[in-house]
Amino acid sequence: MNAPCTFSIKNGGISQYFDVSYLDIVRNGDTSVLKQNQKTPFNQIIKKYEPTPNFLNDVNRIKFKHDLHRQIMSKRGKNLKELGTLSNNQKKSCKKVCENIINTVIFSRERNSDYKTGQYVVFVTLTLPSKQQHSDKQIKRLQTRYIENLQKTYGVKYYVWKAEAQKNGNIHFHLLLDKWIHHTVHRKLWNKQLDKLGYLDSFQSKHGHRNPNTTDVKSLKKDDKGRKIKNPTSYIVKYMTKFEFGKRPILGKLWGCSDEAKQLDYPKYQEGQPLFDHVVHLINSKKLKQVLKEDFFSFFSGRSYEVISTKYKKLWSDIKDFYKLQNGNIEPRTISQKEFIRLKNYIPEQTPTIPKIEILQQPTFEQVKLNYGNPAFWTNNLK
DNA sequence: TGATCTTTGCTCCAATTTGC
DNA sequence: GCAAATTGGAGCAAAGATCA
Numbered sequence: 173m174n175a176p177c178t179f180s181i182k183n184g185g186i187s188q189y190f191d192v193s194y195l196d197i198v199r200n201g202d203t204s205v206l207k208q209n210q211k212t213p214f215n216q217i218i219k220k221y222e223p224t225p226n227f228l229n230d231v232n233r234i235k236f237k238h239d240l241h242r243q244i245m246s247k248r249g250k251n252l253k254e255l256g257t258l259s260n261n262q263k264k265s266c267k268k269v270c271e272n273i274i275n276t277v278i279f280s281r282e283r284n285s286d287y288k289t290g291q292y293v294v295f296v297t298l299t300l301p302s303k304q305q306h307s308d309k310q311i312k313r314l315q316t317r318y319i320e321n322l323q324k325t326y327g328v329k330y331y332v333w334k335a336e337a338q339k340n341g342n343i344h345f346h347l348l349l350d351k352w353i354h355h356t357v358h359r360k361l362w363n364k365q366l367d368k369l370g371y372l373d374s375f376q377s378k379h380g381h382r383n384p385n386t387t388d389v390k391s392l393k394k395d396d397k398g399r400k401i402k403n404p405t406s407y408i409v410k411y412m413t414k415f416e417f418g419k420r421p422i423l424g425k426l427w428g429c430s431d432e433a434k435q436l437d438y439p440k441y442q443e444g445q446p447l448f449d450h451v452v453h454l455i456n457s458k459k460l461k462q463v464l465k466e467d468f469f470s471f472f473s474g475r476s477y478e479v480i481s482t483k484y485k486k487l488w489s490d491i492k493d494f495y496k497l498q499n500g501n502i503e504p505r506t507i508s509q510k511e512f513i514r515l516k517n518y519i520p521e522q523t524p525t526i527p528k529i530e531i532l533q534q535p536t537f538e539q540v541k542l543n544y545g546n547p548a549f550w551t552n553n554l555k
Numbered sequence: 556t557g558a559t560c561t562t563t564g565c566t567c568c569a570a571t572t573t574g575c
Numbered sequence: 576g577c578a579a580a581t582t583g584g585a586g587c588a589a590a591g592a593t594c595a
Binding site for chain 1: 576577578585586587588
């Protein structure tokens with residue numbers, strides 16, 4: 173197969189797969205079977221839905237109809253996820269964005285730099301000051317405006333948000349931002365948005381002032397119980413993707429992030445790249461546990477960052493540079509990669525020989541001293 | 556004049572299958 | 576797990592308008 177073996181380095185492990193973007197595969201997918209393309213009574217109801225003043229009642233009605241819809245679809249052999257929950261794909265995307273934002277900000281920070289001026293990871297929670305009177309969609313529009321303010325006026329570049337329901341049924345939002353902004357500013361901006369739908373009026377009539385405490389801002393140093401957070405990345409990922417028992421479903425989009433955050437990726441090492449063999453050595457060292465082994469995909473679970481930072485300094489430095497590069501902190505370097513030919517019309521063999529995922533022989537440390545041939549080749553000076 | 560709001564056009568999400 | 580494919584529609588970004 174002319175697709176390079178690739179390692180993707182994540183905080184909690186390393187995935188191994190073949191980059192099939194190098195192949196031009198003929199696919200015969202059938203889109204008529206897609207769940208979202210099926211004409212069902214529930215889909216028609218959702219299209220015509222107009223929110224009433226008692227939104228929480230609407231949610232219960234829609235949830236009841238969705239449950240019926242799930243039963244009908246289940247009889248057709250289609251299993252739908254519960255209304256208002258993240259699918260596995262969504263969890264995966266959300267996790268990727270959170271991990272990469274935190275890594276980008278942490279690795280890009282200069283020592284002793286002022287956290288108030290540079291990038292700094294903060295976690296913000298936005299709530300409503302009184303009972304929710306409007307649809308989730310309307311409240312989410314306020315949140316969009318609030319984030320827009322943060323981007324345009326306060327220079328927020330990377331953000332990710334997640335909508336959840338509180339026990340009282342009100343929607344609230346968790347946001348991960350890359351910028352320190354004073355908590356009074358957050359409160360001022362969010363309350364200003366809430367004022368548009370009259371939430372400050374109803375709060376004032378009850379409490380006599382128009383400055384409800386609707387925001388909670390914290391850094392990622394201590395958790396809700398005041399305990400020190402050892403691993404901010406896994407803490408945030410758990411927080412953002414957790415399943416909420418006994419809460420009403422959120423209607424519509426459940427999470428979102430900035431375009432810049434969407435572009436962030438994990439560091440990857442392909443066959444032909446100088447540090448590829450270092451990753452192979454790490455895999456062979458058995459410091460990570462292989463938890464999945466498919467024909468074309470494997471996953472090695474464990475504290476990959478801890479192992480790499482202590483035992484594989486060169487790789488660690490390259491990962492940090494990768495994030496700095498993504499963040500625009502450093503200039504791109506010359507890419508030294510073996511060429512793979514992207515095939516135009518890939519036709520599988522009659523009796524395909526499935527390549528086994530075999531880890532290369534355990535190299536000695538001498539083998540890690542790689543010989544890359546003529547140095548001129550890697551600096552593009554070869555004529 | 557800078558900040559914020561509105562409009563508009565278009566990007567991309569969610570869903571799932573398929574092949575590697 | 577990744578990439579590509581397809582669809583309707585949600586929601587985003589950009590640009591211009593308006594506000595203070």
